[in-house]
Amino acid sequence: MDAEAGVAAKIRVLVAEDNDDLRRVLAALFDAEPDLECVGRVATPEQVLPLAREVQPDVVVLDLLLEGGSSMHVIRELQAAVPGAKVVMYSGYGSDITARESKRRGASAFVVKSGDFDPLLATIRQVVRK
Secondary structure, rough: EOOOOEOOOEEEEEEEEOOOHHHHHHHHHHHHOOEEEEEEEEEHHHHHHHHHHHHOOOOEEEEEEEEEEOOOOHHHHHHHHHHOOOOEEEEEOOOOHHHHHHHHHHOEEEOOOOOOOOOOOOOOHHHHOO
């Protein structure tokens, strides 16, 4: 809570998604929520760490497959680069193996992409409260 303003700080979210349209939709979705704020958008694994260091997000919504390949290796690197940032893997591939592997590597949660964004929004809020 910001003592001077008397309001809670917004949850700062970085979007790492290779689909340009979905990247824009997610940014707009987060910015439309009263308690969320999109602080950056990237499309490749190589762009995630530099921007995360710069903007210091609370949560990184990380697509499993970004331009150039898997983003699994980015999870641990993110945690070292931005201690305290939570990683929410967001993927169209909803296998239990993939979800377990992402969590083993340090992701806070795994959300399967669907037409409904409510599970993603709820998960972002939940991982920040933990």
